[in-house]
Amino acid sequence: MGACLALCSLASCASCLCGSAPCLLCGCCPSSNNSTITRLVFSFFLLLGTFVSVIMILPGMETELRKIPGFCQGGTSIPGIENHVNCDVIVGYKSVYRMCFAMTCFFFLFFAIMIGVRSSKDPRASFQNGFWFFKFLILIGITVGAFFIPDGTFHTVWFYFGLVGSFIFILIQLILLIDFAHSWNKIWVENAENSDNKCWFAGLLSFTILLYSLAITAVVLFYVYYTQPNDCAEHKFFISINLIFCIIISVVSILPKVQEAQPHSGLLQASLISLYTMYVTWSAMTNNPNRTCNPSLLSLVSNISASEISGESSPAPVQWWDAQGIVGLIIFVFCTLYASIRSSSNTQVNKLMQTEEGRGSGGEGVVGEDGILRAVDNEEDGVTYSYSFFHFHLCLASLYIMMTLTNWYQPDTTTQAMQSSMPAVWVKMCSSWLGLGLYLWTLVAPLIFPDRDFS
16 A cells, blocks of 8 residues: 555656756645655656666567668678667676665665765755655666676676675664564554454454465475485575564564563564565575475476476576566565655664655645645755665665675676575575564564663
8 A cells, every 4th residue: 555655645746857956846746745755756766767678678589670671790790881780788687786885885885975964954955855866867878878887707706795685674674674564563463452442452363374374385495496405404404493583573572571662563563574584594595506406386287297407417598587586576576665755753773774764744735825735845954764774775685685686696708607605595585584583683672671662
């Protein structure tokens, strides 16, 4: 529901992209807060770049481009016209790396510019909240320049940048999911208590059971398809240790002392975190280069035995669009939109995300002299979120989407191919363990430091 509202708001202010004045002065913007509109438009930039990357990496795209007369080098030619375009660069994993490199540079530029902005009275805030057309031109310019970067070691170096950035972004995704679950649980419990309608409690119970059922089903499937009796020791360890951690956080979340300190903590949050942890575990196992322990989705559906795909003589074919990549893309879009519209009352999450409590939404709109509703400048006394941290978050998101669209494969500069790698496996698993640790900390911190406000 929140994502749909975000898309509707974003569509209604799309024409502000062509304005050179701050968006809060643009008559076509909806009656919403300036801070929300700005985050939505920057998120639109990110999602637009993601959409372009998806098109570039679609299977068969290079083949179709080569059919265009006079376009690709080595493709169909027109007498008297030389084909100048290197289609190896503008499609496939190389294009995704360059597109995401451009988005990362764009958001890092704004991260650096916006450091220290405290209110909309700062001159830099006008550039943050307006001049969309010029910012769009900057993004296009960086993107064009990125496609002229020589191959060399660029892809290998940028792969490791992607690993580090994605590791941090997975933690941010987990924080956003924790915040979403806290807000969800709090709203439904308050609705149930205020209306004496037990359907709200029934809904919470139903979703909690559903999420735990999906997580348990995932564990069973992992043991069946991603382990072997005499092999795959790493997978057995990953599945078992994360299962134990999920049981621990579920038990801790309902301890009487924890419930007393945090009345809104419960199994709904633990079930959502458990399911997300199982997704990260699955995503990690799909990057294991050992094909015996990592059957492709196609082999699972087609009932191909592991021995048929585990040959060492030839590398396994690159499979761009597998299930874990699609699920990762969906979670990414949800978290990106949620980060743009969130207004949380969770103090711990607000400190981590550098946002202010309850100040991110609720604008009523201001009627201008021409009778048109304008966006509300709700940051004259202080910003509702850290401008620089928000751009840093989008910078990391650009690296994460690069790794997700290329299935975390590592470029091989000698064969110009993409290969699965163990570093990607350990990055994902370590991020899941650190994320579980962060959630456990949110539960026990009020008990360890009772004098501090963790509400």
